Amino acid sequence: MSYVRVLCCRRCGREYPIKPISLCDFCFSPLEVIYDYKSLAEAVSRETLSSGPVSMWRYRDLLPVDGEVVDIGAGFTPLVRADRLGRELGLERLYIKNDCLNPTFSFKDRVVSVAITKAREFGFNTTACASTGNLAASVAAHAAKANMKSYVFVPSDVERDKLVGTAIYNPILVVVDGTYDDVNQLCARLAERYNWGFVNINLRPYYAEGSKTLAYEVAEQLEWHAPDCVVAPAGSGLMFTRIWKGLNELSILGLIKPVNTHMYLTQAAGCSPIVNAFEARSLHVHPVRPNTIAKSIAIGNPADGYYALMVARQSGGGACAVTDEEATEGVKLLAQTEGIFAETAGGVVIAGLKKLAASQAIENGKLTVAFITGAGPKTQETVADIVRPFTIQPTLESFEEVVGKGNQSFCGSP
Numbered sequence: 256m257s258y259v260r261v262l263c264c265r266r267c268g269r270e271y272p273i274k275p276i277s278l279c280d281f282c283f284s285p286l287e288v289i290y291d292y293k294s295l296a297e298a299v300s301r302e303t304l305s306s307g308p309v310s311m312w313r314y315r316d317l318l319p320v321d322g323e324v325v326d327i328g329a330g331f332t333p334l335v336r337a338d339r340l341g342r343e344l345g346l347e348r349l350y351i352k353n354d355c356l357n358p359t360f361s362f363k364d365r366v367v368s369v370a371i372t373k374a375r376e377f378g379f380n381t382t383a384c385a386s387t388g389n390l391a392a393s394v395a396a397h398a399a400k401a402n403m404k405s406y407v408f409v410p411s412d413v414e415r416d417k418l419v420g421t422a423i424y425n426p427i428l429v430v431v432d433g434t435y436d437d438v439n440q441l442c443a444r445l446a447e448r449y450n451w452g453f454v455n456i457n458l459r460p461y462y463a464e465g466s467k468t469l470a471y472e473v474a475e476q477l478e479w480h481a482p483d484c485v486v487a488p489a490g491s492g493l494m495f496t497r498i499w500k501g502l503n504e505l506s507i508l509g510l511i512k513p514v515n516t517h518m519y520l521t522q523a524a525g526c527s528p529i530v531n532a533f534e535a536r537s538l539h540v541h542p543v544r545p546n547t548i549a550k551s552i553a554i555g556n557p558a559d560g561y562y563a564l565m566v567a568r569q570s571g572g573g574a575c576a577v578t579d580e581e582a583t584e585g586v587k588l589l590a591q592t593e594g595i596f597a598e599t600a601g602g603v604v605i606a607g608l609k610k611l612a613a614s615q616a617i618e619n620g621k622l623t624v625a626f627i628t629g630a631g632p633k634t635q636e637t638v639a640d641i642v643r644p645f646t647i648q649p650t651l652e653s654f655e656e657v658v659g660k661g662n663q664s665f666c667g668s669p
Contacts, residue, residue, distance in 0.1 A: 258295045259319045262286040262460055265562065273319070275377050275452065277459040285559065286460045288319045296508045301479055304471075304510075311365050311468040317504065318369055318468075319461050325371040325401045329364035330468050332356045334476040334624070339592040340605075344612040348622040350482070352473055353595055355630035359396050359420065361389035361551075361598075362494065362628040366465035367454055371397040373461040374452030380404065381451045385442040387435050387490065387551045388417030389629050394454055395424035406451065408438050413550060416633050434545055436556045466494040470501025473624055474511050481506075481516045483621040484572070486608045488600045488628060489520040489529055490552035492563030498626070499566045518572035519617070520563055521607030523547035523582060523599075529560045533567055533574035540564060548579045548637050549599040551629055573616055577606035585609070586631060586638055596631030604628075 262271040266284035277286055299316050307313025311330025333353045341349035357364040367390065374382050383406040384394045391407035398405035405426040409418070410433055422428055431438045446456045454462050474481055481502050489495045499518055505511045522530045525547030532540045540560035545553035557563070567574050577585070585605030590596045597605070608625050611617045631638070647653040 257319060257321045258291045258298070258316060260289050260291050263289045275373075275379075275457040277457055285562075288460050288464055290317070290319075290504075292504075292507050299508060299510075301475075301510055305475065311368065311465070311472070314468055314471045317471065319464050320369060320372045320376070322372065322376050324368065325375065325397050326368055327358045327364065327396055327400050329357050329368050331472055334473060335593060335595070337593050337625075340589065343588065343592060344609055345619050346608075346612050346617065346621075346623055347619055348483075349608075350473075350477075350622070350624045351589075351593060351595060352469065352624055352626045354469070354626065354628050355595065355597060355601075359389070359392040360630035360633060361393065362466070362469065362626075363389045363393040364397075365468050366390075366462045366494075367393040367397045369465035370452070370454035370458045370462035371401055371403070373458055374454070375401060375403070377452065377458075379450070379452035381406065381449075382454060383407065383442065383445070383449075383451045384454045385409075385435065385439040385456070386413075387553060388413045388421070388633065389551050390455065391421040391426070391428070392417065392424070395421050395426035395428075398426065399424045408442055410435050410438050410550075414634055414636065416635065420633060435554050436542070439556075463493050463497055466497035467501030467504065469494070469626065470498045471505065474502065474505050477622070479505075479511050480622075481511055481514045482624040483515070484517045484519065484617050484623040485626070486519045486521060486604055486611065486617075486623065487626040488549075488552050488604050489522055489560075489563055489574075490554040490557065490600075492520070492529055492557045492559035492561075494626075494628070495520050495563045496559055496566050499570065516570060516572075517617075517621075518566050518570040519607070519611055520567055520572075520574045521603050522552060522574070522576050523549040523603050524576040524578050525549075526553045526555055527576035528555060528557060529563050529567075530574040530576040532560070532564050538564075547582075548634070549582055549603050550634075551598060551600045552603065573611070575607045575610050577603055577610065581606040581609075583637055587641065589627070590631070595627060597627045598629040598631050598634040599637055600629055601627040601631070
């Protein structure tokens, strides 16, 4: 049984029934799912949650679904103690939440699993999305599992590996000559015309809730404690706000102590409207035109930018932007210290974390969790310069001559 009560406008508080709608009729602000927390508190405990499946669906009672879920195995990804990276950055208690290991290699499987389940509940037989790449793959995969038709719309500069990783599931793949914001505007118009379940438009309130499972898992993996600091990437800002919501829900339900987590968001300097507003101490997130290699978070007009900005401020956290060069170095640093190959958005997180540690915004000794939300093979062309092999003949002499001369770490004779 679902513990969902209503949809509620995040700005004016007006309530709406549980339908495929995403905006308030009165003030055009986003709607979000509200639960019966009193009944939930009586129904769930640490023990009941921990006894559930080893996936995001162990938290089913905290999600807005009623029927059979569309599940391809998302969630309960590793929380890795990052000792080597921590020593590099001067952070003794650093963890990486490695969401590269979801079925389509990004955190989007969490939100899509909820959204496609809800689409089927609402009677849609076709699902769709506007995407920078990762969401497209996840929607196509889940639609295939659910035997639903899918249309996925992406901007023309999406990485080729992401197109291949989407097309393999046989959706109707549409490349739009424009930015993600152009794609999103087109999809908003299509959602008005066609009776499709657009996961990040008319199903957005339910889609959003999937990101909360990141917070639930981290708290459980930390033996039911909230971290001191969170560092996460921000595109639309939605995931960032839902990590915060998830932690606070666990506190409301008495599963963890009151939350005192400082939330830090990171963006690429070539598309950092939320960071710009934070640094300007403004309440207004002004749109920008994206110009960055971190395409999965290249959203110039973030739908939840204001709310992400408020979370960063109200939690006592912050926001920082990094250059494409810094992001690339972040990808390499994470791979070469912890063996995790992240996409460019992950590089933005690690580079941002490095800045936050260097400035002592995040102090050594604080239990810090950095969220890595997508896998590196999707954007591997951005670090292709790392390939510098030795070329030798198939002889021992050639190996020792070429590698021995060209490699300072060569250890010489056995």
